[in-house]
Amino acid sequence: MRHTLHVWADEAHVGTIEHEGRDDRWGLSYAEPWVNDTRSYPLSPALPLARPAADYASASIKRFIEHLLPEGRALDVAVTYNGLARTNVFGLIWALGAETAGALRFTGNANPAPPTAESILREIPLQELDRRIAEREHVPLTVWDGKVRMSVAGLQDKLLVYLDRPLQEGGRLFLADGPRLASTHILKPDTGNPQTPHLAVNEHFCMTLARRMQLPAAEVSLLRTPRPVLVVRRFDREVQNDGGQPRVHRRHIIDACQACDLPVAYKYERNLGSAEAVRHIRDGMSFERLFGCADLTANKAVSRLAMLRWALFQFLIGNSDAHGKNFSFFVRPGGLLEPAPWYDLVSVLQYDGFETELAMAYGDVFRHAEVSAFALADFAARCGIDRKLMRREGQRLAKLATTEAAAQAQAADYESEAERVFVQGIADFVARQADRLTQLVADAALWKDEYL
Structure with a gap:
């Protein structure tokens, strides 16, 4: 059938x-x-x-x-x-x-719900959210009132909610169903995993650092239940006024794997893993494939520049898990693509005991510590990026990152001494990476084309 x-x-x-x-x-x-x-x-x-x-x-x-x-x-x-x-x-x-x-x-219904149909809002008080986070090993966070709520792609626990106004103005959280309303924010509670302490704070720091550097990252804030919860404003949602009532308009986005017609299993460049027998197979998403998506956009030069900044920023924060589903595009009328704001920015290298092979190689290098000037020159050649442009952008971002990371580490968002020590550690790491990137892109610009 x-x-x-x-x-x-x-x-x-x-x-x-x-x-x-x-x-x-x-x-x-x-x-x-x-x-x-x-x-x-x-x-x-x-x-x-x-x-x-x-x-x-x-x-x-x-x-x-x-x-x-x-x-x-x-x-x-x-x-x-x-x-x-x-x-x-x-x-x-x-x-x-x-x-x-x-x-x-x-x-399954061939007829849409009538525009006049009432949306159903189910409020989530902070006390209930805190209890549900505490119980999530027994009752999954995606299950509410006996119903499984959709969770967007990714491995972390997430809950999609509608926020009636900004949190700092007393905004309340709701589960939303109906034709007029949909989720506007994503809640990402801290994992509570001792192997990844302060993960919500880590992502908040990296996302906010990008925004401080005038890079196009999604808006984030920290909610305390009192457990830390990262609140991400969905950039694929726009709240509009419709006859005095709020209405959520949805924007079509696709990730880079969808843009390249690749399976979910191909979100990493080494799609079969890094074992000796298969490490040479690199059919998954790569920087070269990602930059090729610029040909599907309205402004190829602007798109390539956005991708270059994204790749360099991942190096600065030590995000080894920046894979093909972590870069998205708006789909414009007619089908042209436009790079969307950034998301899932985390300094993975802050955590010991994890496989930190790069999701996508710089040139042929899959290890963060092994990235060299030649690897970046090779990366630029494969992606069609002028190495002098990479030097200019790399050094500009490195200078900005050092200043803004130090400032963000002093922000009032981080309440406990443990959180403040943790984010200071990220800021110090970013400063070291900035010094390293400044030299690497300068040296990469000196390589002769015939050696690449």
């Missing part, structure tokens, strides 16, 4: 996804009004509005959908509570597709 899901962007009918389960065959049909609308966009570059002569590749449709699902424990919870197999991608998007990353909603 073939089953059908309807795809929506706000109240607009985008089209249908069909699935034949036995042979795992997928089909896509865009709705004619959607195709003819000048404001419309394709799901991804691999699934254009104009149907290809050979039709859409079944595997490309499945890959696109799979990227919308949560990972890790959140996926296990969704599987268990919905009585599904982990491999049942169609069943999972049917169960969880009312709230995904970006603009799209997936429903």
Whole structure:
């Protein structure tokens, strides 16, 4: 049997996804009004509005959908509570597709909810949130009132909430359902794992550092329940005034793996791992592939510059886990891409005992400590970046990072002595990385092209 899901962007009918389960065959049909609308966009570059002569590749449709699902424990919870197999991608998007990353909603109903339908808001008092965080090993954080809530992709525990006004103005947290409202923020509680202490504070520091450096990172704040919780403002959501009532408009985004039509398992460059027998296989997302996505954007030069800054900033903070699902694009009308704000910025190298191989190599180097001037020159050559531009940007960012990291370490956001000591450690690390990057990009600019 073939089953059908309807795809929506706000109240607009985008089209249908069909699935034949036995042979795992997928089909896509865009709705004619959607195709003819000048404001419309394709799901991804691999699934254009104009149907290809050979039709859409079944595997490309499945890959696109799979990227919308949560990972890790959140996926296990969704599987268990919905009585599904982990491999049942169609069943999972049917169960969880009312709230995904970006603009799209997936429903079994061919008719949208009427625009006048009331949204359901379920408030989450801080005391209840704190209790649920404490109990999350027994009752998963994605389960509320007996229902599994969608969690955006990633391995960390997350909860999608609607915030009625900024936290500093007394904003309240809600679970939101209905046609008018959707989540506007992502809550990421501290893990409580002794191997990754102060993870929420770590991400807050790195995200705020990027914003202090005038880099395009998502807005974040720390909520205390009193446990630290990182609150991330969703850049794929816009709250609008509709007749005196708030309405959440969803913006379509895709990550770099979706832009390149790669599977979730290919988010790391060494998609088969780093064992001796397979370490030479590098079919996953790489900096070279990422920079190639600039050809799909309206302004290639601006996009490449944004990608260069992103790559250099990851080096400055020591984020070895900057993989292909950690860079996203807005999909503009017609299908052109535009780099989206940054997210998931963490100084992974602050933690001992973890595999810190780089998710994507600088040149041929997968170890942070082994990145050399030649590796950066090789990186620039592969990605089509002028090495003098890299020197200028690297040294500018290094100077900014040293000053702003020191200032952020003194911010009032960090309440305990342990938090203040921890962020000072990140600031000191960033300062050392800045000195290192300043020299590396200067030396990289001196290599002759024929050696690369």
